[in-house]
């Protein structure tokens with residue numbers, strides 16, 4: 515009986531020895547970090563830090579610090595039986611390093627995990643500055659580009675385009691744009707369009723929307739002006755006449771004046787906001803052709819008007835003698851002829 519007890523004691527001691535040996539050699543728990551991902555930029559200043567372990571653990575010890583040596587005054591240490599810790603105190607907007615070590619059920623601590631870091635950023639980027647088109651303009655381009663200033667803090671832009679100022683209907687709504695512009699790929703309908711932009715930083719913070727901008731797509735050319743004065747085919751005695759035509763839905767008129775009907779050479783080729791044009795210098799006597807077209811505020815040119823002409827005639831042609839004078843002269847010359855005849859007969 516004594517022998518049996520001695521043997522049992524030896525076996526027990528050997529078992530404990532073996533167990534401790536295994537624990538020290540093979541049972542050390544390896545800890546690996548899980549989230550936030552290494553190098554992550556997060557917009558949560560009270561994040562949950564999670565990790566895993568190669569075996570069962572009885573306790574985990576974590577370290578969080580702003581330096582990767584974990585020896586600065588703001589080092590934050592703690593222990594938990596869980597494989598995560600919820601940071602309850604708001605972290606500053608800076609970079610934090612962290613690592614975890616775990617203890618197994620034999621109370622043997624493993625080595626620290628590798629060190630990861632994450633950056634806390636809860637500040638949204640600045641509101642984008644719209645570059646073009648300027649708000650309120652009309653344009654004849656129905657596939658315009660919307661452009662805003664780029665911001666290095668912005669990771670992605672979102673642009674919304676709508677035909678209503680409350681954006682209840684969204685024609686486009688791309689939310690993951692790398693570029694600081696949006697180019698329409700399909701023609702826009704004519705009418706007023708509203709748009710706005712916002713940015714998202716690398717942590718996922720959105721800034722507020724820009725103010726609502728608008729532009730009007732107008733691809734319809736203005737009406738054709740009707741020429742009014744001088745009358746077509748008019749012969750005029752002044753060499754700097756006032757040209758006048760009907761007012762149309764145009765903000766600019768182009769006037770061409772030429773001595774050649776096909777306008778291959780131009781005496782005048784001017785633009786004016788008025789629906790008339792006072793020729794500033796003198797035209798030579800002769801026939802002058804003229805035509806007018808209009809451009810609307812969106813930049814659409816209309817068709818040319820009909821071509822009219824007028825004749826400038828300023829040189830005074832000597833007047834023919836009046837009928838009375840002709841008669842008197844005729845009578846006078848007849849008398850002279852008669853007297854001359856009589857005088858010749860007397861000789």
Ligand SMILES: [Ca+2]
Nearest residue numbers: 635637638715
């Ligand atoms: Ca930020």
Ligand SMILES: [Ca+2]
Nearest residue numbers: 732734735810
């Ligand atoms: Ca128009």
Ligand SMILES: [Ca+2]
Nearest residue numbers: 759760789790
């Ligand atoms: Ca006019």
